Amino acid sequence: MRKSRRPAARKTSSRTAASRIRGLRRSDCEHLAKLELENTETGEVELVPDYCGMARLYAEAVASKRLPTNRLLVAAAERYLRMLGMAEDQANDFYFSPIHVIDYCRFAERLRHFEPGSWEFTQIGPDGKPDPRIILEPCQIWIEAAIQGFRRRLTGERLVSTALEIMPRKNAKSLKATVAALFDLCCGGGSAEVPIAASTQKQSEDTLFGDIIKMVNNEPELKELYGLKVTKEAITRGDGRIFMLSSQGERQDGLNPSLAIFEEGHAGAKSVYAVVESAFGARPNALKRMITTAGYRPEGPGYDLLLEAKMVLEGKVEDWTLFAAVYTLDPDDYINPETKAVDYDKLFGNEDLIYKCNPMMDVSLDIIKIRTDVAKAKRLPDKRREVARTRFNLWIGSGTSLIEAHVWAACKRNIAIENYIGRRCWIGVDLAQVRDMCALILLFEEPTGEIVVFGKFYLPELSDTASNPEISDYLAAWHEAGFLELTPGPLADHDRVREDVEAFCDVFDVVVVACDPHQAHNTVKHLWDGNRPVMTYPNTAPTMTPPWDDIEGRIATERLWHDGNPVLQWMMQNVHGDRKGNGLILPRKETQNSIRKIDGAVALCFANGCRLEPGNAKATAPEPEVIDPYKLRGIIGFEEVANG
The missing domain is CATH 3.30.420.240 (Nucleotidyltransferase; domain 5)
Structure with missing residues (x-):
């Protein structure tokens, strides 16, 4: 057990004090004093970053609109700050636990990137060389603080049971999901059961589950410390396991997940989501976590959960157990007010919109690559919807669909x-x-x-x-x-x-x-x-x-x-x-x-x-009945022949 011995000193950053900023980066949080953390078992004291301070800083920048984004993310940031205030009231049903946030973030930042040429090379270590260790950005820390920090006052269990993150491609979605799965297996306590849900077996093998295997194999110290074993079917620790679950596999009647992860939920199978959802309830601390990009069509668990999240963020439904972070654009940013259709000249003509919906811009994303994609979409109309979906995170249908999902x-x-x-x-x-x-x-x-x-x-x-x-x-x-x-x-x-x-x-x-x-x-x-x-x-x-x-x-x-x-x-x-x-x-x-x-x-x-x-x-009156003349008079000449 660890405990914080000194709160962070809060100062005003010149960057965050600006009226409009493109992004809030880890380097902008250096003014926050580090915390002294004591290991109550060994008595050792460690200096750790003020993760909770960075989370609040990010939420304040979004809520105040100094950091340009969309109305749903503003609502999520405002809700987070409101929950922090509610958590201080002893009569409230939940409280905020900084140590749970610190534990999660410290675990993440002890891991290393596993893909050569990845964005770890933008980070320089104390020796002046590229540092492969994961460094969480403020937007990532805020999401984890919202998910891990709020706790039920009576039991201490995690308050959030459903988390939705919708963000464009290459904003480190797989990395976040990989860390979440490994943290639950290694530090969750008890026999963790972490299904990686996908619509097909191949999808689960080729994407997230494969990334988790790469991460573990790249961390021999992690494998040794927690006794992790890796096979093609599962990553195990004692009775705990991370495993694949797809619609093509057998139904998991005995499923008892502690954490279920749905990557690319926009393309996920409803049957898989239904199986996992029906299995929840046995563990009070269980979490469903969906990390996805916008899809082409308004069908599937990702879009269903987005509609539910909108109801919560817009204040139409109260549900403190649901957290949602939606990085996209507001309709005013890309819709023609007269035709109500997507105005691609408007969408592709303002580079600020790229920063507005990509929280990891200039960290895991290269602006030159995105500029190239946008320029190609300007020339080739058949590429426009794909770029709008993957780079701007818009659910805008496919082909020449006449009704856009958000409008309906x-x-x-x-x-x-x-x-x-x-x-x-x-x-x-x-x-x-x-x-x-x-x-x-x-x-x-x-x-x-x-x-x-x-x-x-x-x-x-x-x-x-x-x-x-x-x-x-x-x-x-x-x-x-x-x-x-x-x-x-x-x-x-x-x-x-x-x-x-x-x-x-x-x-x-x-x-x-x-x-x-x-x-x-x-x-x-x-x-x-x-x-x-x-x-x-x-x-x-x-x-x-x-x-x-x-x-x-x-x-x-x-x-x-x-x-x-x-x-x-x-x-x-x-x-x-x-x-x-x-x-x-x-x-x-x-x-x-x-x-x-x-x-x-x-x-x-x-x-x-x-x-x-x-x-x-x-x-639609029925046609008049046609009277068969043969029934009235017979066939002319037949009677004479018959009688002859």
């Missing part, structure tokens, strides 16, 4: 369909061609002018779509959460959709049920026979452009509300389209055979089209 997410409201019983309603129905997904959209109007959208979705459980490995994890998770109904067999169950439509007609004041004219013949006939207000809506550019333009404009101004249904969210981000010279546009999939569906967006257009321009819908 901003329209989520705390609403429930039960609150609209008896209200006027427009229903849109897009039925599948046999083995695909069906969508049912309900649209309501608010007195203040907003439209409110709810969705129901159906998929044959034995269809090719349901078993497609690219999206099967998401489909299974949505079904388990009640957002997607899996119907028996391999064929789309149109009767099940019709039953729900009829049920909705009984509880809402349904103006119209608008169906796709190409797939809904039987459904339309049954609804017509039941005196339901059913019509067909042509799926053509002239009829789909007005409702889509209205939807797009409402999303941009948050005048369309939804309840956060993840299936509808996924479908809206899958919508592509090119506007013709005459201004018309037809929402479509990215490619004709794409597995990523847009049925919910199409059904929403049907419903909104009937709301805006009822004349575009067509009456």
Whole structure:
């Protein structure tokens, strides 16, 4: 056990006193006096850096906006400083423990970089030579102070149980995760169990788990001190282990993690995250830690956790057990205010934006390399989204996606369909061609002018779509959460959709049920026979452009509300389209055979089209019965021949 004997002396740095600074570096914290740390067992005293002082310094620079960043990180820094104040109150449920922060950081700074040519060569040791030891930067120390420092007052256990870090590529994400895994195994106490979660076995082997093996093999003193053993499957210490966990492996029913690490959670499998999450609870000090870059698509555990973190950081939900550090840009930095689309000239034309979202700029990142990537993206439009994702950490979709993830997410409201019983309603129905997904959209109007959208979705459980490995994890998770109904067999169950439509007609004041004219013949006939207000809506550019333009404009101004249904969210981000010279546009999939569906967006257009321009819908009275003349008069001449 160690204890601090002297607090840090606080001074004012000329760098941090500046009105605007690009980055806060370790060298800017030299004015903080070191602490004397006493080993209570040996009585030895050691001088250590004031890690907690550096963490506070960084949080203050971010919260005061002297260090340019984004609103979510400002909120996280403000929350950290507020928690420090709360922790001083003896009546509060948690306190702050500097010694836990010091122990973690000291462990990290005894390790060495393991890749030749890495950024350790920017650090010079006392002998004037490159120093391979890890030196934590203030941004890294702040994150660890927030995760390790806050403790439950009654038990002393770590308060944070879920930590999310989203930052651009090459900001030392793997290094941080490697240190976290080794610290838990070596210093966590008890039998540590640290799964490295990945969507595939190859991903876990090639990335983080492989890095941990390299780190251990590069540290013979570490192996000897803690008795670490390394195999292809695990790194072990006594009964503790660090091991790989992927969706391709067997389900870990006996899993009891002390620390679970999800690297690149934007591409992670929902099934793996669900397995790990269900195993938490047995250890009060257990921690789920996700370190990732932004992804192309709003699906997967990384994006789900980002939405949860936004709710916490924006003050909509109180959860002191969740920590999030999101290094990205604000929409104002890169969105065209008129078109609501990404303005790449704006994004790539201001070098300050690179520093704004890359906390390790000029440490682990080379500005010349990033300038080269940005210059290439300016010349080659097909490279723009990749550079925006990896260098600026933006979730901006792929291809020519018409709805950006962040814009749709901003329209989520705390609403429930039960609150609209008896209200006027427009229903849109897009039925599948046999083995695909069906969508049912309900649209309501608010007195203040907003439209409110709810969705129901159906998929044959034995269809090719349901078993497609690219999206099967998401489909299974949505079904388990009640957002997607899996119907028996391999064929789309149109009767099940019709039953729900009829049920909705009984509880809402349904103006119209608008169906796709190409797939809904039987459904339309049954609804017509039941005196339901059913019509067909042509799926053509002239009829789909007005409702889509209205939807797009409402999303941009948050005048369309939804309840956060993840299936509808996924479908809206899958919508592509090119506007013709005459201004018309037809929402479509990215490619004709794409597995990523847009049925919910199409059904929403049907419903909104009937709301805006009822004349575009067509009456669906069944065609008059064709009377077979042969049944009335027989075949001319046949009777005479028969009687002859």
